[in-house]
Amino acid sequence: MMTNDLGRAMLLAVQRDLTLAWRRWDDVAQPILFYVVVTTLFPLATTPDLAQLRSIAAGIVWVAALLASMLTLEALFRTDVDDGSMEQWVLSGQPLGWLLLAKVAAHWLLTGLPLVLLSPLLAAALGLPREAWGTMLLSLALGTAALSQLGGIGAALTVSVRRGNVLLSLLVLPLAMPLLIFGARAVGLAVDGLSPAGPLELLAAIFFLTLSLGPLAMAAAIRIGVES
């Protein structure tokens, strides 16, 4: 019955985080607003010409999504470690990696998914052709999901570091660069009317790699952060 218990524990973890987010919805809304504001900066800084914006739209959307995801990472495990519930998880007898995976999944539902769902609006504003939207949604969904895992490792590592927010971005952004390359390139290919299958498959490969190894690294890092 162990697996059943684990499934329930994971479900409860996701439910708990969603409930908490529902009660403090402004924390969820802020990064999404940030995403829109940062995207607005690029036309202001470069050109209002849609034809020129179209050529860099994929990069803009991806960079803005990366930066917006960075903002929420620090809070991923911090409150749980501070109030002691993480210690209970470590001691609970359930595999810690799976529980953390549930937490990261809830985090993605709250921060990654809204970014993905909002991106067609920004894409339209940047003149991205309608044919590329599907690719953009898929690449952002895979990319933000992989980023949640990578960011989860960073958040678990910096959990015992005071004011580790800038440090966390410094650690995670270089690791996330391949995601940016493949994601923006996939959208770029779709804009040019070419098949984006190659970079999308590479993105999916990175996603599964982070999905399989990420929880192990997160669990090891949390154990170091909690025991003292």
Add this chain to the structure above:
Amino acid sequence: MWTWLHKLASPPHAFRLLDRMAPWFGVAACALILIGAYWGLVEAPADYQQGDGFRILYVHAPAAWLSLSIYVVMAAAAAIGLIWRIKLAHAAAAASAPVGAAFTFLALATGSIWGKPMWGTWWVWDARLTSELILLFLYLGYLAFRASFDDVQRADRASAILAIVGVINVPIIHYSVEWWTTLHQPASVTRFAKPTIALSMLIPLFIMLAGYQLYFVWVLCRRLQGEILRRERSATWLTSVEGAA
């Protein structure tokens, strides 16, 4: 065999062994680098295409090789420290990170100086230069992360995980950057970055590489000694070393 290993991992024994080995590595490194530099900068023929400008290769290429292999050495030492809980391995990882960062910076600087006469600009978004730059970010992140801890033990174990995650990512970053530049740049640049090389130019390159590697080992010995001193500053065996020296 095992007792020998355990003896090796004990700080006092390791400290004395490092002290005895370091000068030999130092002399050998200096000799090889001097020979390689003279051979490469004076004796080797000038390149028919790049003239004397190619000679910066003898400083650049070994630094680039080492920047990557030191990261692997660092991650391996960190993994050994994490798995078998050997403090000395953690100390070795901590000692090698700044050296690796320095070699990465040297490779970037010389690469950019090389680029000025060859490409006409100081910086090109070339695959090798870009992945070297990201490697520098990884090193700097590791150093900043390690510095943010007060407790040495916790810093050791947490940064070990970071180094292992980093070393898994290094090939992904390298190949993604390579893929990125081949899609955006004409092939002439990539062919340019991978020149076929004559034997008379290759031998001094290998001498320089061996010299750089020995230099790294030498510096690592000395830095590791410093790291041991810092970590064991309250231990009793240190006073006996001080008395002997």
